[in-house]
Amino acid sequence: MLSQYLFFFLSFVAIVSALMVLLSKKPIHSVLYLTLTFFTLAGHYILLNAQFLAVVHIIVYAGAIMVLFLFTVMLLNLNIEGEFQKSHIMKIVAAIGGGMIFLVLIGTLKSFDVATVGTPELTQIGLVKNLGKTLYSDYLLPFELSSILFLSAMVGAVMLGKKDKN
Amino acid sequence: METTIAQIQVIPLQYYILFCSALFSIGVIGVLAKRNALVIFMSVELMLNSANLLLTAFSAYRNDPAGQIFVFFIMVVAAAEVAIGLALLVVVYRSTKTIDINALNRLKW
Numbered sequence: 001m002l003s004q005y006l007f008f009f010l011s012f013v014a015i016v017s018a019l020m021v022l023l024s025k026k027p028i029h030s031v032l033y034l035t036l037t038f039f040t041l042a043g044h045y046i047l048l049n050a051q052f053l054a055v056v057h058i059i060v061y062a063g064a065i066m067v068l069f070l071f072t073v074m075l076l077n078l079n080i081e082g083e084f085q086k087s088h089i090m091k092i093v094a095a096i097g098g099g100m101i102f103l104v105l106i107g108t109l110k111s112f113d114v115a116t117v118g119t120p121e122l123t124q125i126g127l128v129k130n131l132g133k134t135l136y137s138d139y140l141l142p143f144e145l146s147s148i149l150f151l152s153a154m155v156g157a158v159m160l161g162k163k164d165k166n
Numbered sequence: 167m168e169t170t171i172a173q174i175q176v177i178p179l180q181y182y183i184l185f186c187s188a189l190f191s192i193g194v195i196g197v198l199a200k201r202n203a204l205v206i207f208m209s210v211e212l213m214l215n216s217a218n219l220l221l222t223a224f225s226a227y228r229n230d231p232a233g234q235i236f237v238f239f240i241m242v243v244a245a246a247e248v249a250i251g252l253a254l255l256v257v258v259y260r261s262t263k264t265i266d267i268n269a270l271n272r273l274k275w
C-alpha cells in the first residue's frame with residue numbers, strides 16, 4: 001500500500017510543480033519548480049525499480065541542465081517580472097488546446113489493455129549491472145555515436161557562445 | 167519480499183499513462199501560452215520527461231530493457247539539445263536584447 005501512496009504523492013507534487021513552472025512570473029522560480037518536478041520524477045524511477053535511470057536523471061537534469069538554465073537566467077539578467085505576456089485570449093486558447101490533447105490521449109489510451117509481463121519489483125533490468133550489460137552488448141554502436149553527438153554539441157555551443165570579432 | 171511484490175502490483179499501468187499524459191499536456195500548454203523563450207524550453211523538457219517516464223514504466227512492466235536504454239539515449243539527446251538551445255538563446259539575446267519569442271517573428275520571412 002505504501003508504494004501506491006508514494007505514487008500518488010509524487011504524482012501530485014509533480015503535477016503541481018509543473019503547473020507552477022507555467023504560473024510563476026519570474027523565470028528563476030520556474031527553474032526551481034522544474035527542479036522539484038525532476039526530483040519527483042527521479043522518485044518515480046526508483047518506484048519503478050529503475051535505479052540506473054534515477055541516478056542518471058538526477059545527475060543529468062538536476063546537475064547539468066538546471067545549472068545551465070540557472071546560469072542563463074543569471075548571466076542574461078532575465079529575472080524580470082511579467083515583462084512580456086501573451087493576451088488572455090491566447091492563454092485561454094492554449095489551455096483549451098492543451099486540455100484537448102489531454103482528453104484525446106486519455107480517450108485513446110483508456111481502453112488500451114496492456115498485457116503486463118513483469119512487475120517493477122520483480123524485474124531486475126533497471127539495475128546498473130543488467131542495464132550496463134545490455135548497453136555495452138546490443139547498443140554499443142548508438143552508445144559510441146552519442147559521444148560524438150555530445151562532442152559536436154559542445155563544439156557547437158562554444159562556437160555559438162563565442163563573441164564575434166568584427 | 168513476497169508482500170512487497172503484491173503491494174507493487176497494485177499500481178496499474180493506466181495510472182502511469184494518465185499521469186504522463188497530464189504532464190505532457192502541461193508542457194504543450196506551456197509551449198503555446200508562454201512568450202518567454204526560457205520557459206518554452208522548460209516546457210519542452212517537461213514533455214521529454216513525461217515520455218521518458220512512460221517508456222520506463224512500460225519497460226518495467228513488460229520486462230524489456232530496450233525501453234530503459236531508449237530513455238538513456240533520450241536523456242543524452244536532451245542534454246545536447248539544452249546546451250545548443252541555451253547557446254542560441256544567448257546569441258538571440260545579444261542581438262535583440264530580449265528573449266521574447268515574438269522578437270523572432272522576422273525569421274518567418
